[in-house]
Amino acid sequence: MGINEAVVLEELPSLVYRLELVSNKAKVLAHGAGAKERNWVRLLPGDRVEIEFSEHDPTRARILRKL
Numbered sequence: 001m002g003i004n005e006a007v008v009l010e011e012l013p014s015l016v017y018r019l020e021l022v023s024n025k026a027k028v029l030a031h032g033a034g035a036k037e038r039n040w041v042r043l044l045p046g047d048r049v050e051i052e053f054s055e056h057d058p059t060r061a062r063i064l065r066k067l
Contacts, residue, residue: 005067006030008047017043017063019051028053033062041066 006019006028019028030051043049043066051061 003050003052003064004061006049006051006061008043008045008049010045011043017049019049019061019063022048028059028061030061030063033064 005022007022009018009020009027011017012029014031016029016031019030020026021028028051030049033052043063048067050064050067052064054060054062
């Protein structure tokens with residue numbers, strides 16, 4: 001589905017975040033991606049992030065970077 005921008009709504013257990021897409025206000029769940037998880041900076045509500053959707057589940061995504 002490609003790369004999109006989203007805004008953090010809340011942090012859930014296990015470093016999963018509830019996000020709202022900037023483009024259409026849809027809600028998704030996302031986690032940190034790959035090697036960046038090791039030096040992860042906690043996100044706060046209101047932070048903008050770049051995400052990549054899961055190929056199998058359109059309600060799940062990976063956070064690529066903070067904008």
